[in-house]
Structure formats: structure tokens, C-alpha cells
Amino acid sequence: MTPRAAPTAPTPQMPVDEFETIAAAAPETVTLEFVGGRIGVRPATDGNHSTLVCWLAKRCLRARPDLDLCGAQGLRVDARQQSRARPDAVLVPEAHFAGHGAWADPAGALMVVEVSSYDPDADRRSRHEKPAAYGEAGIPLYLLIDRDSCTATVHSGPDRRVGGYRNAHVTKFGETLVLPDPVGIELDTEVLRNYVR
Template sequence: MDTSASPLSQEDFEEIARAAARTNESVRLEFLDGKIREKAVPDGYHGRIIEWLTKVCLQARPELWLYGDQGLHVEAYRRGNARPDGCLARSGAFEGAGEWASTEDVEMVVEVTSRDRDTNQRDRVDKSAAYAAAAIPVYLLVDRGNQSVKVHSEPEGGRYAKVNEVAFGKSVSLPEPVGFELDTAPLLGWVG
């Protein structure tokens, strides 16, 4: 659905997303770049990668939690709504926030690419711009298609000033405020 001809309000999108979820529990909608997009339903490898990242984050930073599927308001980017695969924030950060929360306490967002036709535009382009515009310090993209991990950091002017890409199997530094090394070797077994 292209909403560029008639701008969709935040409230209208949220009502559409609620109605879609009531009709079909597997439908998850996002509102990026002025367009409603359906987020792909994750496969088993996708879920395994998020499980692994949750454990790694908890071991490295026990005061934080990797929240799965917490919706975020990314208003700075055309009043959008994103549903990252993971949001790293302090434990309890989203209590009482509802389906769509502020990005204020988010230290890192995580996306794992899916096997759908929109993944290039959505995960590699639109979400990078949305998360940078919302000033989320780190965006971690686990790119199964390219078998690489991209760490985006230093958001400024609607984009990330630094992007560090490594092939699966190598270690990569997650910069502050996350602040730990990520060994990506386990990802070699979950390319799927």
C-alpha cells in the first residue's frame, strides 16, 4: 500500500496494524518511508539466531535484555513504526509502553534478513535510515543472504556514519554503548 498520495497518520497505522493482527496472528505490519509493509514471518534459523544473540547479550551485559519483536516509534523517520527482530535495552525498559515504544532506552536494534523479496529494501536500506534518524546508537544486521554481519554506528543526519561489515565466522566489535566483541562463528551453521 503506497501512502504517499494521502499521508497516513500514526493513529491510523496503529489501528490498521491491530486489525490485521486480530484477523491473522501471523501478520506483522510496519510503517516505513511512508509505506505500510508486511514483516516476513521468521523461519527456524531466524529464530535460532535471535535465541543465540539473546544468550550472548545476556552473558556480556546481564543488566540488558534483547527484546524480541518490540514495536518502536521511529517518528523522526516520517513518523514510522518499526518492529525490529531484537531491541537491546535495560531490563524493564518497556514496562507499560504498549505495542509501540519510544527508542529512548534502546542501545541496539537487531535485524536478521529473511528470504522474501523485500528484504533488500527493508532491512538494508529503509531500516538503516529509520534507526539512524531515531538516533539508535547501534544497528546490527545479520545478513544471511550475504553471509555477513554489518554493525552500523554513530547515527547522524539520518544515517550511520560508521558501518563495519565482517563475514560470518569472524569477530566484530559492537561499539559503545553496547561495548563487547561478537564472535560470529555460530552463524555459519544457520545460513539456511
């Protein structure tokens, strides 16, 4: 029996610097990402999506006024920082991104946040490609607020070697969401049921 070859990473569509040139020239209405060597377009957010991000921001900053929850900040992620992601929000120490450009180093980020989309391509990136890249980058927590399943999943224990996270804790809307250290807060998610289809 012939041994099977290990799977190889897909060939990138282009070098990351070419992607950055394209992303910088895109109109303000188009948000591009480059995760796993492939370009993706972030869909426009709807009112419920924006409300979920605002809900999280208010509660995180009330519990931890020493932090900022930044939206639309681009990050250089994966093991070699060759991917470019724009999470829905990034929780960082206050003023952490001051002086950074469009694509910041993820060092110092405590948590990245994605709210599920009803766009299949963006949804796939949020569930599979981005957690792998965020884990490889060493970001301590990844929070996926999933409007399809009415859950919030906290991924913790980043694995820089193989990507992704070692742990995932799922909280149903209506239960207490625990954001472990380095964030260290608990949130009541009852109201989140109002912000799904």
C-alpha cells in the first residue's frame, strides 16, 4: 500500500502585497479580505449585525474600561502574517491601534469577534478559515456570534503550530456567556434572541 501524501496548502491567488494594493483601491462600499491565500468580499452588514456588535461593545467596555473594542481594523494574521482579515471587532488595550496602518500586527489583541453572515462565502470564512488564521497568529480568544444557531462560541487556547484553537465553548442565547482570561468577563445573552431572523 502506498502512503498518502500530506495535504498541501492551496496556492495563493496572488502575493499579499498585490492584495493590499487592490484593497487600498477598492471603493469604501467594498471590504476585501485575503485569508488562506484567497480574496473574499465581506458582505454589507444589516441592522441586527450592527446591533450585536454594539451590544458587545457596551458590555465589554462597561466591564473593562481599560479596553477598546475596535471595528473594521485590519489584521495581519496566520503563522507568517500573510493573511489579511477584517474582523467585526477586535478587543485590545486602550489606544492599542493608535499609529497602526490599515493592517496591524495582531500582537496585543485579546479577542477577535465575528458575527455570522447570511452570505455563504463569508460564513465559511468565519467558521473555518478565520479561526485557523487567528489561532496561528496567537490571538487568545475568538468569539463567533452565530445568528443561525442562536449561539455564541468562544474559541480559546490558540494553536500556533497547526492553526485554530484547542477549545471551543458554545453558549446558547439566553445563557451566560463567559469570556475567559485575558478578558475575564461574563455577559447575559438573553437579549441576543431579538437580533436574529
